[in-house]
Every structure is written in structure tokens, then in C-alpha cells.
Amino acid sequence: MQGTVLADRYRLVDWLGGGSMGDVWAAEDEVLGRRVAVKVVKPALLEEDGFAERFHAEARVMAQLRHPGIVGVHDYGHDGSDGRRPVAYLVMELIEGEPLSAVLERRGALPVAETLRTALQVLEALEAAHEAGIVHRDIKPANLMVREDRTVIADFGIARPGCDARLTVPGMVLGTAAYQAPEQASSGTVTASADLYALGVLLHECLTGRLPFDGETALEVILQHLTAPVPPLPEGVPAPVGAIVGRAMAKEPGERWPDAASMAAAVREALAQLGEEVPPAPPRRRPAARRAPRHGRRVRALVGVTVLTLLCVAGAAGATVIRPNLEAAREGAVAEVPAAPPGPVPGAPVADRTRLSPASPASPTSPTETPQPSAASPSGSGSPAAEPAPVLPAPSPPVPAATGASPAPAPAATAPAQPTLRESATPSAPAATTQPAEPTQKPKPSLPATGMIVNRFVALDNSYSADKDGNLVDMYTVNNSSAQNWRLERIDESRYYLRNGSTNYTKVLDLDVKTGNVQIWTNPPAGENQMWVFTPVEGGYQIMNYGTKQCLTSDGVARWARVAACSNGDNQVWTVS
Incomplete structure (x- = not known):
């Protein structure tokens, strides 16, 4: 295809290499006057149902990755100018450097400190990719470009978002057998842990100068990944470094490092023990997206104080932001009944996640009953009866958040006999058991059209x-x-x-x-x-x-x-x- 111009713009100049997905060319961008790398996908893959759409979606995600250790993606397209059948291509940043595979071939085993610095740079890039939901699936020396300043992951050509369907024709397994995690080779199940396994294999190769598992056929190699123990490292490799490699190459994903950041922290500690300069850890990205579910009375109390403070400052009574009525959740009222000052009360049980009841039906139903839609009444159960003053809800068994059960029963005419998840359990708040003459109704959360x-x-x-x-x-x-x-x-x-x-x-x-x-x-x-x-x-x-x-x-x-x-x-x- 040398000399072919794709989309009247990208002229293929020099063939750089190829793999299971296609060939990579150095090309001239004749519109912007720059050199780029163009990956041309194998035509056979385009014949698979839905491949082009999935590959396009992948390219969109990869184009949003911004990290100095990840090759940049510029463009994606289809072209049929070769006169035979259409081709799909991905236009990427052209990295000036040497593949790590060529470095290993020329030098053999690398020093421990150099290997750890390379691992750290790759882990920082993988952390950014994994946080964006991208799993590379083919980490190996040939896909790492060594530049003067750092190592760059140069080919996300078979990367997939998470565990999505494989970009493959029937019977084809993507990735290189010598670096495949056991689960990737046996079932095709791929998570971010598979990238860490491949990096462990790569580190073993860098420290020994040879692959840990080798054979005459890909099947022989895969069987060793599935069953054989990890070969020992040379005697001069410090024990902490051997522990990093051994954990990364564990057969079971649950026994490996939980994520790239954890493995990177161990690498930094090993570098420090060697007396080497340790690069600072990069800032964490999008901490809110990694927020764990909040448990415990102390944390919920802090959340409650913060939210109530913001509501007071912002004048929440007239706000239109779509947020739950946290104050009502703490008071425990289905109807908006003024009670004791909001906030956690010592001794009161607290649910894992505060849930507010949607509009309650007129007639009580069991928490496990499924309401049936009605053609005569759009609401399926009618409207609540009007009363001079709302009363507290009848007691009902706590409903775990994980069950997705129906809302709590409608308000009853008597006060509850015992505290529930939505009530105060202390006698110091008598206002919670009395009924006001004229309740002040607060606006309920409303959804936009x-x-x-x-x-x-x-x-x-x-x-x-x-x-x-x-x-x-x-x-x-x-x-x-x-x-x-x-x-x-x-x-x-x-x-x-x-x-x-x-x-x-x-x-x-x-x-x-x-x-x-x-x-x-x-x-x-x-x-x-x-x-x-x-x-x-x-x-x-x-x-x-x-x-x-x-x-x-x-x-x-x-x-x-x-x-x-x-x-x-x-x-x-x-x-x-």
C-alpha cells in the first residue's frame, strides 16, 4: 500500500510493522503538513458484524486520553481508494524512539533500577487508561517506545473498553501469547488486571533477558501461563522487586495488584530502597468517580452537616437542582412533617444509603407487592387522601437498598410503636412524635421535562x-x-x-x-x-x-x-x- 493516499489526506510512506489487527505506516498528513502514524485495519476484521462500529467507538474513547505516556489519537476513517474493498484506519501520533523489544534484543537483561523506572512510567499511563475504562490487552516490549525522556505505550490497536466484546473474527484470540494472562488465553475475559499481568511478564523479561514462558507453538506457551509456576529471577534481583513481579504474574486476577496505582506505589518503594531518585506520584484523576459507598454514622453526620450548611447558604427552598431532600430523610417523614432539628441522633440506626419514598399510594401494600398499572388511573393506585394535617408513617420492616423493593406503605393514623430506619430512637426528641397543627410543606424533588x-x-x-x-x-x-x-x-x-x-x-x-x-x-x-x-x-x-x-x-x-x-x-x- 506504499504511496496510497487515504481520505485524500494521509499518504502512506514507510511500513513500520504489523500485528493481529493490521499494519502500521509512517505517513504524511498532506493537509496539516506533519508526519503521523496510520494503522490500517485488516480487511477481514471489517467483515465481522458490528466490528466497524465498535472500532469507531473505541477510537472515540482513545482520542480523549491525554497522557504523556500514551500515544495520541488524531483521526479515524474509512477509505476505498485502493480499488478493492474499503479499509478502516486510525491516525496516531508518530513517536520518535526505539521499541523496547529492540533495546532488549541489543542489550539483553536491563539493570534493576532502569527496569523499575520503565515499569513506573508504563503504570502511570495504564492508570490513566484504566480510569477512562480502557484495557490495552497487548502490553509487550514491541508496543512500548523508548524515548529520551520516557517510555510511551505506542499501540492501543486492540484495546477495548473494559470487558466488552472482543474485536476479532471467529476463532481469533487477540493479544500476544507470550504476555497473555491465563484468563485472557483461556476464556477471553479481560479486565485491567490482564494488563498488569502482561507488565509482570515484561518486567521478568527485562530482568532476565528472556521470556519466562516459551515454546514452539502459541498453545505450548498458553498452557505454561495457565499451569506453570513463575520461574525464579536472578540472584542479584532484590526480594521486593521479585515480590512485585511475582504478584503481578499471579494466576488468579484477585491475587494480583488491585490496580495500576497500587503496583506503582510498590515500584516507588522498591526504587527508594535501592537508593534511587523516586519520581513523585501523579495527582489522582477524577476522585469523585472513584468515591466508595459511605458507611457509618460518623461519615453520614459529616455529610449531613455539610449539606445542611450549603442549603442554608444557597437558599435551597427555591432551588431547582435535582437532589434528594436529605433533611427529610434524616427526620424520617414521608409527608414533610417538621420535627426535631435535622441531623444524626446518637443511637439512631442509619441505613447504608438514605432513600426517600416516592409519592405513596392511598391504600397500604406489602413491601414485596408489585403495583399493577391501571388503564383507568394513570398512577396505578390513585392519589393520597387529603387530611387536615399529615401524620407519621406506620412502622414497617427496613428495606435494604439492594433489593429494589416497592416504596414504604402509606402514612397510618397512629404513631409508630418502635423506631425504624427513618425515625429517631432517643427520647430527647419528643417533637418527632407530636403532630403540628399547620405543617410547613417543603418542595419535593422534581424532575425536568x-x-x-x-x-x-x-x-x-x-x-x-x-x-x-x-x-x-x-x-x-x-x-x-x-x-x-x-x-x-x-x-x-x-x-x-x-x-x-x-x-x-x-x-x-x-x-x-x-x-x-x-x-x-x-x-x-x-x-x-x-x-x-x-x-x-x-x-x-x-x-x-x-x-x-x-x-x-x-x-x-x-x-x-x-x-x-x-x-x-x-x-x-x-x-x-
């Missing part, structure tokens, strides 16, 4: 804005496009249809109950799998499918949206804006 449905910096996105039944919905960086615009069509007090803007609002968010994935589908006709219940929780809403009682779940950017058992996880907390 249209908006983006966002979880931790990514939004529900109708993939490629395709207006067709069964098109999957993924998570993508917030961009306010029509594919991310949803109209909330209210069915009753808590249930909604979610109509997508890229379909001119003719199709709704629909659950494929067999796979657990969400998609868009024509509506009407409608089914319970197209109805979604918004339940206020701390930080936003849980969105539960009315048909399966499972909650909408995000696995990060460029991953398919899905449902899972409702839990305390931040990946099930959504805002609408």
Missing part, C-alpha cells in the same frame, strides 16, 4: 444516534447531543417513559430482560420493561426498571448501559439536567 441522564461524568447515549429498534444504549462523555437528550414522560407519581431525542422522541429506553442491557424501542405499544421508577437517594436518583425491579447501572465511559440488583454503589446514582 427533558435532560441528560448522567452518572459520574458520563451520560446515557443512544449509540450513534441510530433510530432503530434494539439499538443499544451506552455511556459516553457528556456532550449535550440529541442522542443524550431524554424526555421524561410521566406515567404516574413515580413511573416514567424515557424518550430519546435522536429518535424524535418516538422510541423509549427499553430493557432487554434476557441480557440485562438497555436499548431503545418503539413506544407504543408499551410494556413494564419500558417503565422506569425514579427513587431519590443521596446525590441524585436510582432509576429502577418497573418490570424487573433492577436498577440502571453505569460501568464507565464507552461501556453498554445495563441493569443490576439495586445497591449502594455510586454507579447507580443518576442526575438529570
Whole structure:
């Protein structure tokens, strides 16, 4: 293909190498007058159903990665100018340097300190990629470019978002057998842990000058990865360094380093023990996206004080921000009943995640009953009866957040006999058991008519804005496009249809109950799998499918949206804006 011009712009000049995905060329960008690297995908891969769409989605995600240790992605496209069949290509930054494979071939085993510095630079780049939801899947010396200032991961050509479907033709396993994790070789299951295993193999090779597992065929090598113990390192390698390599190459993913940051911290400590200068750790990225579920009375008290302070300063009574009424959650009122000053009371039980009850039906139902829609009444259960003064709710068993169960029963006419998760257990707050003559009603959380449905910096996105039944919905960086615009069509007090803007609002968010994935589908006709219940929780809403009682779940950017058992996880907390 030398001399071929792709898209009337990229002239292929020099062949740089090839792999399981295609060939890499040095090319001239004739529009901007710069040299770039162009990866031309093998035509056979384009014949696989959905490959081009997945590869395009991957390119979009990779283009957003910004790290000095990761090659930059400039462009993506299709071209049929070779006169035979169309080709897909990826345009990347051209890295001036030498592949680590050439360095090892020329020098053999590398010094321990140099190996650790290389490992640290690769780990910092992998940490950035993993936080963006990208798994490289083919870490090896040939894919690392050694420059004067640092080592760069130069080929994300078979990277995939998380554990998504493999970019492969039937029967093909991606990655290089000599560096594949056992689970990658045996089942194709790939997580970020597989990249750390491959890096462990690479470090072993750097310290010994040869691969830990070798054989005449790829199958022989794979079998050794699956069953053989890790060969010992040379005697001169310090024990802490051997421990780093050994843990990275553990057969079971759960026995390896939990993430790239943890392994990098161990590498820094080993460098310090060698008396080497230790580069500072990079700042953590997007800490909010990695926030763990909050447990315990002390943490919840701090959250409560902070939220109440912000509400007082901002004048929350007139605010339109979509947030749960945390004050009401602490007071324990279904109707807005003024009680003791809000905030945690010593001795009171606290749930894992504060849940607010949606509008309650007129007649009490069991927490495990499933309300049935009614053609005569859009709400499915009628409206609450008007009373001169609201009263406290009847006692009911605590409902774990993970069950996705129906809302608590309607208010009863008598005070509760014992404290529940939503009540104060101390006698020092008698106001909680008395009824005010004229309650002050506070505005309940209200949902906008249209908006983006966002979880931790990514939004529900109708993939490629395709207006067709069964098109999957993924998570993508917030961009306010029509594919991310949803109209909330209210069915009753808590249930909604979610109509997508890229379909001119003719199709709704629909659950494929067999796979657990969400998609868009024509509506009407409608089914319970197209109805979604918004339940206020701390930080936003849980969105539960009315048909399966499972909650909408995000696995990060460029991953398919899905449902899972409702839990305390931040990946099930959504805002609408």
C-alpha cells in the first residue's frame, strides 16, 4: 500500500510493522503538513458484524486520553481508494524512539533500577487508561517506545473498553501469547488486571533477558501461563522487586495488584530502597468517580452537616437542582412533617444509603407487592387522601437498598410503636412524635421535562444516534447531543417513559430482560420493561426498571448501559439536567 493516499489526506510512506489487527505506516498528513502514524485495519476484521462500529467507538474513547505516556489519537476513517474493498484506519501520533523489544534484543537483561523506572512510567499511563475504562490487552516490549525522556505505550490497536466484546473474527484470540494472562488465553475475559499481568511478564523479561514462558507453538506457551509456576529471577534481583513481579504474574486476577496505582506505589518503594531518585506520584484523576459507598454514622453526620450548611447558604427552598431532600430523610417523614432539628441522633440506626419514598399510594401494600398499572388511573393506585394535617408513617420492616423493593406503605393514623430506619430512637426528641397543627410543606424533588441522564461524568447515549429498534444504549462523555437528550414522560407519581431525542422522541429506553442491557424501542405499544421508577437517594436518583425491579447501572465511559440488583454503589446514582 506504499504511496496510497487515504481520505485524500494521509499518504502512506514507510511500513513500520504489523500485528493481529493490521499494519502500521509512517505517513504524511498532506493537509496539516506533519508526519503521523496510520494503522490500517485488516480487511477481514471489517467483515465481522458490528466490528466497524465498535472500532469507531473505541477510537472515540482513545482520542480523549491525554497522557504523556500514551500515544495520541488524531483521526479515524474509512477509505476505498485502493480499488478493492474499503479499509478502516486510525491516525496516531508518530513517536520518535526505539521499541523496547529492540533495546532488549541489543542489550539483553536491563539493570534493576532502569527496569523499575520503565515499569513506573508504563503504570502511570495504564492508570490513566484504566480510569477512562480502557484495557490495552497487548502490553509487550514491541508496543512500548523508548524515548529520551520516557517510555510511551505506542499501540492501543486492540484495546477495548473494559470487558466488552472482543474485536476479532471467529476463532481469533487477540493479544500476544507470550504476555497473555491465563484468563485472557483461556476464556477471553479481560479486565485491567490482564494488563498488569502482561507488565509482570515484561518486567521478568527485562530482568532476565528472556521470556519466562516459551515454546514452539502459541498453545505450548498458553498452557505454561495457565499451569506453570513463575520461574525464579536472578540472584542479584532484590526480594521486593521479585515480590512485585511475582504478584503481578499471579494466576488468579484477585491475587494480583488491585490496580495500576497500587503496583506503582510498590515500584516507588522498591526504587527508594535501592537508593534511587523516586519520581513523585501523579495527582489522582477524577476522585469523585472513584468515591466508595459511605458507611457509618460518623461519615453520614459529616455529610449531613455539610449539606445542611450549603442549603442554608444557597437558599435551597427555591432551588431547582435535582437532589434528594436529605433533611427529610434524616427526620424520617414521608409527608414533610417538621420535627426535631435535622441531623444524626446518637443511637439512631442509619441505613447504608438514605432513600426517600416516592409519592405513596392511598391504600397500604406489602413491601414485596408489585403495583399493577391501571388503564383507568394513570398512577396505578390513585392519589393520597387529603387530611387536615399529615401524620407519621406506620412502622414497617427496613428495606435494604439492594433489593429494589416497592416504596414504604402509606402514612397510618397512629404513631409508630418502635423506631425504624427513618425515625429517631432517643427520647430527647419528643417533637418527632407530636403532630403540628399547620405543617410547613417543603418542595419535593422534581424532575425536568427533558435532560441528560448522567452518572459520574458520563451520560446515557443512544449509540450513534441510530433510530432503530434494539439499538443499544451506552455511556459516553457528556456532550449535550440529541442522542443524550431524554424526555421524561410521566406515567404516574413515580413511573416514567424515557424518550430519546435522536429518535424524535418516538422510541423509549427499553430493557432487554434476557441480557440485562438497555436499548431503545418503539413506544407504543408499551410494556413494564419500558417503565422506569425514579427513587431519590443521596446525590441524585436510582432509576429502577418497573418490570424487573433492577436498577440502571453505569460501568464507565464507552461501556453498554445495563441493569443490576439495586445497591449502594455510586454507579447507580443518576442526575438529570
